[in-house]
Amino acid sequence: MSSFFVEEAEPARSVVRAVDVWKSYEQGAIRVLNGVNFEAVAGQTVALCGPSGCGKSTLLHLLGGLDTPTAGSIYVHDVKLEPGRSTLQLLRHQMGFVFQLHHLIPGLTLEENCMIPAVAAGTARDAARARMLQLTERTGIVHRLKQPIQKLSGGERQRTALCRALMNRPSILLADEPTGSLDESTSRQIFELLLELVETEQITLVMATHDRGLAERCHRLVEMRDGRVVDARAPEAEVTQGVQ
Numbered sequence: 001m002s003s004f005f006v007e008e009a010e011p012a013r014s015v016v017r018a019v020d021v022w023k024s025y026e027q028g029a030i031r032v033l034n035g036v037n038f039e040a041v042a043g044q045t046v047a048l049c050g051p052s053g054c055g056k057s058t059l060l061h062l063l064g065g066l067d068t069p070t071a072g073s074i075y076v077h078d079v080k081l082e083p084g085r086s087t088l089q090l091l092r093h094q095m096g097f098v099f100q101l102h103h104l105i106p107g108l109t110l111e112e113n114c115m116i117p118a119v120a121a122g123t124a125r126d127a128a129r130a131r132m133l134q135l136t137e138r139t140g141i142v143h144r145l146k147q148p149i150q151k152l153s154g155g156e157r158q159r160t161a162l163c164r165a166l167m168n169r170p171s172i173l174l175a176d177e178p179t180g181s182l183d184e185s186t187s188r189q190i191f192e193l194l195l196e197l198v199e200t201e202q203i204t205l206v207m208a209t210h211d212r213g214l215a216e217r218c219h220r221l222v223e224m225r226d227g228r229v230v231d232a233r234a235p236e237a238e239v240t241q242g243v244q
């Protein structure tokens with residue numbers, strides 16, 4: 001609490017955290033994550049970088065509760081993720097996901113795809129529709145609402161995926177190479193939009209990317225190798241601080 005005379009800086013709030021997280025498959029024969037410690041705080045944008053196969057997607061899936069660690073813990077707003085209804089509720093309201101390939105449902109329209117998370121969360125229809133219109137307007141696809149997904153361009157699909165991810169006003173957006181399937185100019189446009197949205201909505205972004213240019217635009221760049229975090233710093237920093 002700040003006193004009357006002194007403005008105290010509020011400590012950064014932990015939004016999502018991995019504590020000594022291990023992940024292996026086939027009874028330990030395939031070891032993918034080897035004791036990862038990671039934290040993102042409120043309002044931060046974090047890029048996860050590293051060579052193909054180093055475990056970026058695996059870590060994102062664990063942070064988002066899409067998979068469970070073999071050992072170690074994940075915390076979302078300081079609540080430990082454990083199987084069960086309360087975790088599901090927490091994730092549904094706090095997490096949004098964007099993937100490299102949009103993962104939208106073909107056969108449904110842009111509008112219907114966007115509405116799915118709100119329906120799942122039990123949001124009142126009018127409120128959900130207002131949010132959907134707000135997001136599709138901001139992302140420049142509101143004129144395409146009635147189009148089935150298969151009639152949209154790659155960029156429009158990724159914009160739709162972004163809207164869908166933000167429908168429930170999550171505090172965390174996990175993005176796995178969100179622009180990886182797009183040409184360079186569309187990729188830049190979508191990334192700018194993503195940064196603008198996370199900033200105005202005060203969302204914490206954790207994004208896996210191979211694109212160093214995009215990574216440099218984030219507040220922090222976390223480098224992974226062989227299932228470990230080997231460097232975590234501000235992109236411009238010359239000295240490795242070893243922060244995790």
Ligand SMILES: Nc1ncnc2c1ncn2[C@@H]1O[C@H](COP(=O)(O)OP(=O)(O)OP(=O)(O)O)[C@@H](O)[C@H]1O
Nearest residue numbers: 025030032050051052053054055056057058059208
């Ligand atoms: N279900 C699974 N069973 C066995 N191995 C798996 C499974 N899922 C992932 N892996 C392995 O885990 C390792 C890390 O995969 P992951 O997808 O996290 O890497 P990545 O850093 O995201 O790579 P990329 O940059 O290519 O997307 C890979 O060697 C992959 O083959």
Ligand SMILES: [Mg+2]
Nearest residue numbers: 056057176208
């Ligand atoms: Mg990956």
